[in-house]
Amino acid sequence: MPINEDLKRRLLAVEINYLRRSARTSRQERKTNESIRNTMNATEMVIDIIERRGSKWFGHLLRIPDEGWSQKPHKWKPHGRNKRDANSIMEEESEADEKNKKYTIIVSGLVIHFLLLLAVFDVYFASPLDNGMSPIRSxxxxxxxxxxxxxxxxxxxxxxxxxxxxxxxxxxxxxxxxxxxxxxxxxxxxxxxxxxxxxxxxxxxxxxxxxxxxxxxxxxxxxxxxxxxxxxxxxxxxxxxxxxxxxxxxxxxxxxxxxxxxxxxxxxxxxxxxxxxxxxxxxxxxxxxxxxxxxxxxxxxxxxxxxxxxxxxxxxxxxxxxxxxxxxxxxxxxxxxxxxxxxxxxxxxxxxxxxxxxxxxxxxxxxxxxxxxxxxxxxxxxxxxxxxxxxxxxxxxxxxxxxxxxxxxxxxxxxxxxxxxxxxxxxxSSQENKAQMMKSNVLELLEIYNRKKLRTKSGALLYIPFKFDEFINEKLQQLQSLNTESQTDYLIFECQNLIKYLDKQLQKCQPQGGAILQQDSAPCYKSKEIMAFFKNKMINVLDWPGNSPDLNPIENVWAICKARLRKIDCTTKTKMIEAAI
Structure with missing residues (x-):
């Protein structure tokens, strides 16, 4: 008697549910598939033994009616459109898992690319404007x-x-x-x-x-x-x-x-x-x-x-x-x-x-x-x-x-x-008023710099104090003393140079994702800046008009001095300016 088809389906359903649970909990896909194939072969062997030995051995356990047995092939094949063996079912499930993995990879890739694009906008297209600075009157x-x-x-x-x-x-x-x-x-x-x-x-x-x-x-x-x-x-x-x-x-x-x-x-x-x-x-x-x-x-x-x-x-x-x-x-x-x-x-x-x-x-x-x-x-x-x-x-x-x-x-x-x-x-305007305007310009830019520095400090994982800050503090004290002593020409000159380096630092303070800002050493006066200062002082002292043709001899002196100034270090140049005042 052939084994009951309903029993076959029940046995397969039990095994498939077990194998599904095992496949979900398994961490090694290859071992899981191997285990599934071995288990399915064992199930087929049990069914084959039942078909060959008859119900007198297993009928009371499996409740198979004793209607006679006939020889069957080693591998049975279910009939009908909706009856599939375990191998085909597991193969389809394996294909479905592969598709799910592909979809997961695609979705993950899209998410990662979106985050990278968002990071680019956050770093390079963030607004450089800050709020909270104190207004400075000109x-x-x-x-x-x-x-x-x-x-x-x-x-x-x-x-x-x-x-x-x-x-x-x-x-x-x-x-x-x-x-x-x-x-x-x-x-x-x-x-x-x-x-x-x-x-x-x-x-x-x-x-x-x-x-x-x-x-x-x-x-x-x-x-x-x-x-x-x-x-x-x-x-x-x-x-x-x-x-x-x-x-x-x-x-x-x-x-x-x-x-x-x-x-x-x-x-x-x-x-x-x-x-x-x-x-x-x-x-x-x-x-x-x-x-x-x-x-x-x-x-x-x-x-x-x-x-x-x-x-x-x-x-x-x-x-x-x-x-x-x-x-x-x-x-x-x-x-x-x-x-x-x-x-x-x-x-x-x-x-x-x-x-x-x-x-x-x-x-x-x-x-x-x-x-x-x-x-x-x-x-x-x-x-x-x-x-x-x-x-x-x-x-x-x-x-x-x-x-x-x-x-x-x-x-x-x-x-x-x-x-x-x-x-x-x-x-x-008067030199005193011009000096006040230039100093206000310095303080206004310094307000922006301090605000950007504070934003960088609050957003950085590692913050290193800027060497430029020490230089700024020294220069501010110097400007204050110059203002007290009414040395307006030198005050304007120092403000103009300090503004240039503040401007460079502000350019580096643009939003860069909390990165540590680049450092500049204390600025060094350029030869042309020193010579321009001395030239203006000479013109003021001698009461020479700036467009006078009689300045040609002085221009020759400047040319000689410039060549020598290029060989002088920064400290000496600074002392020259201070000594001249």
Whole structure:
């Protein structure tokens, strides 16, 4: 009699469940599979013995009905679609396990790659801006009471500093030649409107974390000259003027035109700038001049008036920088700046208004910007009025240097995130006041450095105190003693050199995943820095004009001294400076 099929299935089910449990708990896959095969063979042998010997031996144990036995093959094969032997079942389960392992490897790989990508963003695209620094006032004796800032969007330096400057900008040319300072401000990529305005008014370059917002806005709030001003008025494009009053401060007054007016295909691109100039004209004549109540806000110290002029950028995109429309828009801006300057001088007759004209970025010959060519990164700077030195020579600066300069002109706090270095050559004030401005610049940068150092210390597994800190402490004590002794020339010189090395340290303090910052030894004065110092002292002592042709003999002496200075060590150079003072 053949063995009962139901019994076979039950035996197989028992063995398969046992083998499944064994396979789950086994740590060695090969031994487990070997054990499974051996056990399955033993099960087949038991079934074969039962079929061969009959129910008289095992029937009472397995409850097999004694209906007679017949010879069967050594290996039985189940019939039917859903009846499978143990070997095939285990093979399918083994294949399923292999698939699960493959899926596990794939998912794990994706997770690891995602974490690595996230780490890259966390290290290199984290915002470098910090909060919690104490604001530092630029000076207690500002040379100007108010600031008027003109920003010509999309104006490259080559367009107005070329051979056509007297024909394109007669008013500004007169100011840069006779009564003001001028030069080129060097910007950084991306050369776009928002990063450019943030650089000149906040003293910071583009925030790398802005990539998370599609480069459309600053993800972290920042300090600026606008919100540090006592009162501020801004006119221009809504995309620009509104980013400087996200906190809705009542002291900042924003006036912008409808965004739909910004049509790059309009023939009359000057309509945008005309709108701004008309608004300022009405404001000065109707609100300020005719003011009868609460007029102190218009005449107090530390006010800023910001005019954003988008017309030149519009003409450049639509007609290219060498077009008639682009040049006509430049003429329109120059003509109206002359009118606005006269209005301010007539309204505020104290002669304490400072004027600064610049641009946020330049433009290529084909009417685009955003990259790093010279036409895009070089923009003009022309300053005149109260507190501005008369310089006949070109004085180049970085765009972020405008922030401490604007703040120093009207005596407000330097923006707390500013990395700019005060271009002291643009400032017309006493040596004592210049020294105070430079010292404030040092203290402001030192606040940023200390905050970044604290962040590094709190996030690093191993923190090593910086040797640079000892040098900083010594220099601060030296600056304090120089300030007490009123050695202003040496104080300015020391501040300028200290700022350079602070700037280098701040560049190394960018977020790098808590890594230990690189160290610099105490700075050594360069030969050219020492010679520049001595040269200025000689000119001051002998009362020699800086552009005098009689300086040729002195230049020869300098050439000989420079060759010898290169062989002198740092300590000796420092002692030379101290001895000279």
């Amino acid at each position: 000076t207690s004796n500002p040379p100007a009471k108010r600031l008027v800032l003109f920003v010509a969007d999309g104006l490259r330096a080559e367009a107005i500093f070329g051979e056509e400057k007297e024909e394109l900008i007669p008013f500004l040319t007169d100011k840069l030649k006779n009564v003001g300072s001028w030069g080129v401000a060097h910007t950084r990529v991306p050369t776009e409107s928002r990063p450019g305005h943030v650089a000149m008014l906040a003293g910071i370059y583009e925030d790398p974390s802005a990539i998370l917002k599609g480069w459309k806005s600053n993800p972290v709030n920042f300090d600026s000259v606008i919100n540090q001003s006592t009162n501020a008025w801004a006119w221009g494009s809504p995309d620009i003027v509104k980013i400087f009053n996200k906190d809705k401060l009542s002291k900042i007054h924003i006036s912008s035109y409808d965004a739909q007016i910004e049509d790059f295909g309009k023939q009359d691109t000057g309509i945008l700038d005309t709108w701004v100039f008309q608004k300022v004209d009405v404001f000065l004549k109707n609100e300020v001049k005719s003011c009868t109540e609460n007029c102190d806000q218009y005449f107090t110290n530390g006010n800023t008036f910001f005019l954003h002029l988008l017309g030149i950028d519009t003409a450049g995109h639509g007609y290219k920088p060498h077009s008639k429309e682009y040049k006509d828009n430049i003429r329109l801006v120059d003509r109206n700046i002359a009118i606005i300057t006269e209005l301010f001088n007539n309204l505020y007759q104290d002669g304490l208004t400072a004027f600064v004209f610049t641009a946020d970025h330049g433009m290529t010959d084909w009417g685009s910007h955003g990259a790093g060519t010279d036409h895009e990164t070089e923009v003009p700077v022309i300053a005149w009025g109260a507190g501005i030195e008369k310089n006949h020579k070109r004085q180049d600066i970085n765009q972020i240097d405008l922030a401490p300069m604007l703040a120093s002109l009207i005596g407000i706090h330097i923006p707390i995130n500013s990395l700019g270095i005060l271009p002291v050559n643009y400032i017309n």
